[in-house]
Amino acid sequence: MKVESGLKYTKKDEWVRVEGKTATIGISDFAQEQLSDIVYLEYLVSEGDEVAKGDEIGTIESVKAASEIYSPVSGTVTALNEELLDTPETVNSDPYGAAWMIKLELSDPSEADALMDAAAYEKNVAERDS
């Protein structure tokens, strides 16, 4: 399992990369491993929508499991990775790169500070996996 440093993580396995006022959101390598072969992704928000931290922004499915994706932070949706809808298996192969899902313009850039950093997330996952 890979945990990329420099990102912030949630207990529900989303990651967020904050660059200035922009947040990019995806799901972690651990999450994709748990789901196994991903066959379907759907966004529940559109460009321009306001989302609050904790809102459901998407669903992702493998053949055995389905999982909701929650927004780790609050803001306005500025981009959706539409390409990923046709190639959801990219989430398995490149969860921190090509499989980014949603970009937000943050309403409160400090909000992400409260999330786990890579080390804390690694520890959190290790506890759950035992």
Add this chain to the structure above:
Amino acid sequence: MYHPHTESDREEMLKAIGKSSIEQLFDAVPKAFRFPELKLPPRLTEMEAMGLLQDLAEGNETSRDLPMFLGAGAYNHYIPAAVDFILKRGEFYTAYTPYQPEISQGTLQAIFEFQSHVVNLTGMEVSNASHYDGATAAAEALNMARMVSRNKRTKAVISPALHPHYRETIDTYIQGENFTVVGPELDPASSPDALFGLIDEDTAVVMVQYPDFFGRIYDLSALAEKAHAVGALLSVSVNPLALAMFKSPGEYDADIVSGEGQPLGIPLSYGGPYLGLLATKEKYVRTIAGRLVGETVDVNGKSGYVLTLSTREQHIKRDKAGSNICSNQGLMMLAATVYVSLLGREGLKEVAALNYHKAHYAAEQIASLDGFELWSDAVFFNEFAVRCPMPVAELNEELLDAGIIGGLDLGDAYPGMENVMLVAVTEMTSKEDIDYLVTALQEVANG
């Protein structure tokens, strides 16, 4: 008895698990409630039980005993012998949901072929593996439309000519939710055009029946256009046998088709088990309730079938699932698949045409009687409503005395229609039966 345990088996098994009596296995059950007395009739042997059941069965008047003109969602059709022959194969009827595809290819392929038959009859792109019945399938169709609108739209426009049981079932399913149904209050004699004024931006779905509850067939193109113009879906509840003859809902650009599959080789059986149909366009496949079977390949590249898209379902999504359905109507689905395969393209058209011609003959004969007239002049399939010179309740009692089970008293579901009878005629109704009904109606009406 269906359990094989001998006295010595029991002793051996108890000994193995270290218990001295079976009673000890139930120590976790609170003592106050343990081993209650059951007041049931004494056990019978198979011979005795069958005798008793035969007596009960003989306490009913069947469609073979008396000419029957009841329809309204359940029809007396001929079922070729081969259908039940296949249904009785233990490999089919003693299996369960095909969770293990390697040893369930029979059920899976049958479902796949059923889905194909439904798709081809309805003109839709995908069908599920079946639902409970026509009423619950209509309720699920409505639920699907709500999901398509992400629960943003809060209204369904439903034709007053949708089967009253289906409408009641929908009411039960949506009670207490922020969702309303409009339309049933309209004049049931009106055509689907009457729904136009009710369709707006808040409408998730427009639902009609085809043929409708009164047997009528309408062109649905304009209704589909009206619905689509405001982003609503058109859902059509069908009798699949009529689709062997009339344009499919797909040809009218309907979005969801539900229906009652009983006419396809399933006995009347006092109302069930029947067969719910549910089909839609491919773009809505993720909102469809129930099982779906898809084709794929095995590890050696050999083609085979599996349950697919099961992440929509309750056992994975739990409280996020769109529907709670867990079963399908497996055996009834198989009956319909064998029936449609046996009759095929030509046979199905032939039965549909027989129904049409016989029903029209009956309608014409009845309408020619003094005091009787057809309630509607719309095109109909195998069922029609007729206005009688006296309450149908009284008429039916007289008909029963004459050895006829008359049509449905529409006053029960539609206040003001106490004198209107819904008459169904199928390929099983002979000209003699029809002529006998006509004579009896004339005698009763003329005192």
Add this chain to the structure above:
Amino acid sequence: MAETTIYDKSSPGRRGVRFPQPDVPLTKLPESLMRKELPLPEVSENEVVRHFTRLSQLNYGVDIGFYPLGSCTMKYNPKVNEAAARLPGFALIHPLQPVDTVQGALHLMYELQEHLKEIGGFAGMTLQPAAGAHGELTGVLIIKKFHEVNGEPQRNKILIPDSAHGTNPATSAMSGFKVVEIPSDGRGNVDLEALRAECDETLAGFMLTNPNTLGLFDENVCDISALVHEAGGLMYGDGANMNALLGIAKPGEFGVDIMHYNLHKTFSTPHGGGGPGSGPVGVCERLVDFLPGPVVVAETIDDGFEMPFYRFDVPKYSIGRMKAFHGHFGMMVRAYAYILAHGAEGLREVSEYAVLNANYLMHKLKGVYKLPYDRVCMHEFVIEGRWSGIEDIHALDISKRLMDYGFHPPTNYFPLIVREALMIEPTETESIETLDAFAEAMLRIAEEAKTNPEILHEAPHNTPIGRLDEVQAAKNLILCCGLPTQYAE
């Protein structure tokens, strides 16, 4: 070996069945409304019968062998039940016939209602629900309506143990309730402290499966009922596991207010490859008026004979109709025949032997397979399909390998609270020899897992088809056959 589809067998002009010529004058057809194409297969009767017979041979059913699919009660389906349901007096009656022409059918339904009330300890019963999940929906809607009629619409929360079937939360959500999951304690019972914390003025009901899906009778059942009732909630009982309790305990007596039966589990009606099920719902006295209508009632007419007259009635606060007509009558006939064949004494034997078989089999497997809750089980039990030190063997591998030994696998990956769960329900209709043979296969598989794990990974080896690619099925949806040749482009 693979069987082509019925569409592949189509040839224009073939017929399976013919119908008589019309005996009435023909009516003009409404051309503008007629369809032009009907792309269905054209096949002879022999081909149809062979096709479906061959398909049947690719299936595994209870009539072939042991089918210990946990939570599904795959018991033997008595053949006399099939004959009874097909009697013309039952098969050829219309649901809307005048009630005086179907008194035999109504008598049967009435008696079945009475028997099911007696077996479960209930005051009222509806036979209308089409399946277990449909019965749950009925019950949860009754909970909702009950609180509304009592002026407590704020009760919007249903509590569900983490071991519950997925239908429980799905049903509650579908009925507009908020679902709160209650964890299980170390003995597999509902965690009473967690339950207590959720018992407040928003509590609508608690959905309890007892015995639960671990196959354990919840030892705290009286405390659970008391907590829920004191908080003003109703107890829903999921009757999926009633095969353990016939004549052993009446759920209505240990506090269950509403319960659905699964006639296709407990009362031997066939599973039919996925259905039809049948899910009658029983209720306690204060909920009788909420049952869906219509229900069958008996009234005695003073006509010199003592025969009651049966008719339908709609209860006062009825939640409404759950489906068209009266329920799966064909399944009711079978279940009634089953109850007649057993009586009180026979039904208690059913549960006793179901529980004895499960304990015997559990005893044979424990030690080799990890038993997460080591207690006397009821009619089923759950083991783990994994061993520490053997990587990469999953419950699924064990299941697939069981097919090679000629058995249907247990339920996999359920309940969710046990890792690599294998849920085994032998039922009472299996002999000690069958249980021994199954146990032996399971022990050999455990041995193979150590010595030859590949044989498990690659299993099944002896089935008509190997493991199927479910990822491809979901990604590249093919949900129906190609059209018959004359329509194909």
